[in-house]
Amino acid sequence: MxxxxxxxxxxxxxxxxxxxxxxxxxxxxxxxxxPEATLSLNSMMDMMxxxxxxxxxxxxxxxxxVLPKTDLAFSTSxxxxxxxxxxxxxxxxxxxxxxxxxxxEDRKVxxxxxKGGEGGLIIQTLETALRDEVEKQKNFARMTGSEFEGxxxxxxxxxxxxxxxxxxxxxxxASEFKKFRFAVIKDVMVRSGLSAAAL
Amino acid sequence: MARFKKEEESNELSLxxxxxxxxxxxxxxxxxxxxxxxxVINVTMPQRSAGAAPPSGEPPxxxxxxxxxxxxxxxxxxxxxxPVPECTGRGGQQVTVCLLEPDAELEVEKYxxxxxxxxxxxxxxxxxxxxxxxxxxxxxxxxxxxVLVKAMDVTRYQLVAPDMDDAIKxxxxxxxxxxxxxxxxxxxxxxxxxGVSAVRPLGLFPLVVLGLPTTTTQ
Numbered sequence: 156m157x158x159x160x161x162x163x164x165x166x167x168x169x170x171x172x173x174x175x176x177x178x179x180x181x182x183x184x185x186x187x188x189x190p191e192a193t194l195s196l197n198s199m200m201d202m203m204x205x206x207x208x209x210x211x212x213x214x215x216x217x218x219x220x221v222l223p224k225t226d227l228a229f230s231t232s233x234x235x236x237x238x239x240x241x242x243x244x245x246x247x248x249x250x251x252x253x254x255x256x257x258x259x260e261d262r263k264v265x266x267x268x269x270k271g272g273e274g275g276l277i278i279q280t281l282e283t284a285l286r287d288e289v290e291k292q293k294n295f296a297r298m299t300g301s302e303f304e305g306x307x308x309x310x311x312x313x314x315x316x317x318x319x320x321x322x323x324x325x326x327x328x329a330s331e332f333k334k335f336r337f338a339v340i341k342d343v344m345v346r347s348g349l350s351a352a353a354l
Numbered sequence: 355m356a357r358f359k360k361e362e363e364s365n366e367l368s369l370x371x372x373x374x375x376x377x378x379x380x381x382x383x384x385x386x387x388x389x390x391x392x393x394v395i396n397v398t399m400p401q402r403s404a405g406a407a408p409p410s411g412e413p414p415x416x417x418x419x420x421x422x423x424x425x426x427x428x429x430x431x432x433x434x435x436x437p438v439p440e441c442t443g444r445g446g447q448q449v450t451v452c453l454l455e456p457d458a459e460l461e462v463e464k465y466x467x468x469x470x471x472x473x474x475x476x477x478x479x480x481x482x483x484x485x486x487x488x489x490x491x492x493x494x495x496x497x498x499x500x501v502l503v504k505a506m507d508v509t510r511y512q513l514v515a516p517d518m519d520d521a522i523k524x525x526x527x528x529x530x531x532x533x534x535x536x537x538x539x540x541x542x543x544x545x546x547x548x549g550v551s552a553v554r555p556l557g558l559f560p561l562v563v564l565g566l567p568t569t570t571t572q
Contacts, residue, residue: 196369203376210383219392228503231510231538232395233555276566308394311499314461317421318495318567320502321399325566328401336394339503 219310219338222250226313230339240288242323244311249281256284262316276325285330305333395506399564421493421505425449426470438469461498468533471508472526474558487557492565509559511538
C-alpha cells in the first residue's frame with residue numbers, strides 16, 4: 156500500500172463526504188423553506204361580496220338629491236318620493252334640476268326679479284325656466300302617449316321663510332304645475348307619531 | 355413532486371384582481387350611500403292673485419290654522435276658536451294657542467304643539483267634523499318652513515298612548531312627553547288610489563291646503 160493510493164482513497168472519501176454534506180444541506184434547505192405563503196381570502200371575499208351587494212342595492216334609490224346648504228325638516232310622513240320636477244330652495248339660491256335659477260339675498264328673492272316689485276308673488280326667471288320645463292315635459296308626454304301631470308317636489312331648507320315658499324309655489328302654479336310635494340327626512344321615530352328630532 | 359405542486363397552483367383562483375376591484379368599489383359606494391330616508395308631504399295650493407279677496411262662494415265648513423309669531427289661530431268656519439285655558443287673559447291679540455316658550459332658541463320649540471293637537475283632536479271628536487279631512491294652513495311671511503312641516507305633522511295623524519294600540523281613534527294628551535311617546539292610531543282602511551285594504555295610520559286632518567302668507571302679521 157503506497158501512500159499515494161492511500162491518499163487517493165482518502166481523497167475519494169473526502170469527496171464523498173463533501174457531496175453527502177452538500178446533499179444534506181440541500182435537503183435541509185428544501186425542507187426548511189416554508190411553502191409559498193397564501194392568505195385565505197375566501198371569508199373576506201364573502202364579506203366583501205355581501206357588503207358590495209348591499210351597497211349596490213341602496214345606490215341610486217334616491218330620486219331626490221339634496222344639495223348642500225339645505226337642511227331638511229324632519230317629518231312623520233310615510234309617502235315615498237317620485238321622480239319629477241324638483242325645485243330646491245337652499246339657503247342661498249333657488250335651484251331647478253340642479254341648475255341655479257335665482258340667487259337669494261338674505262333668503263329673499265331680489266325685488267327686481269319679481270313681477271310687481273316687492274309685493275309680487277311671481278318670480279320671473281323661475282317662471283321662464285319652469286315654462287321651458289313644462290314645454291319639454293308636455294312634448295315628452297305627447298310622444299309617450301301619457302299625460303302631463305304637473306307634479307313638483309320642493310326641497311326646502313328648514314329656515315326658508317313661508318313667503319318664499321309661497322312665491323315659488325305661486326310661480327309654479329302660474330306655469331301649470333298643480334300637485335306639490337315637500338321633501339322631508341323621514342323621522343326615525345315614525346311609529347311614535349310626532350317628531351322627536353324637532354322637539 | 356414538482357409536477358404535483360404545479361397542478362395545485364393552477365387549481366387556485368387568483369382572487370387578487372377581484373379583491374382590488376371590490377376594495378375600490380366599496381369606499382366609492384359608501385361615499386354615495388344615503389342613510390336618511392327621504393319622504394314627501396303632499397300639499398296643494400289654490401291660485402290666487404296677490405291681495406285678492408277669497409271667492410265669495412267659499413264653503414262654510416273649513417278649518418284653518420294660521421301660524422303667526424304669537425301662536426296659532428284655529429279658525430273653524432269663519433270664526434276663530436277662543437283661546438285655550440292656559441292662554442286666556444294674556445291681553446293683546448287673542449290667539450287660540452299661544453306660544454309655549456317665547457324665548458326658545460329654535461323656532462319650532464316656541465310653539466305649543468301639544469295644545470294645538472289637543473284642540474284639533476277635540477274638534478275631530480265633534481260628529482260634525484269627524485269626516486272632515488282638509489286643513490288650510492296659513493302662515494306669516496317670515497315663519498320658517500320647519501314650523502310649517504311640524505304643523506303638518508301635528509295635523510296628520512290621530513295619536514294614542516303606546517299601550518292603547520287597539521284604539522280606534524286618537525286621544526288628547528296632558529304633557530309633551532306623553533305626546534312624543536304616542537303612536538299613531540292604526541286602523542284598517544281602503545287606499546283611495548289603489549283600492550287595497552290595509553292597516554294604516556288614521557288621519558286627523560291630513561289633507562293640507564296652503565294659503566298665501568298673511569300680510570297682517572309682522
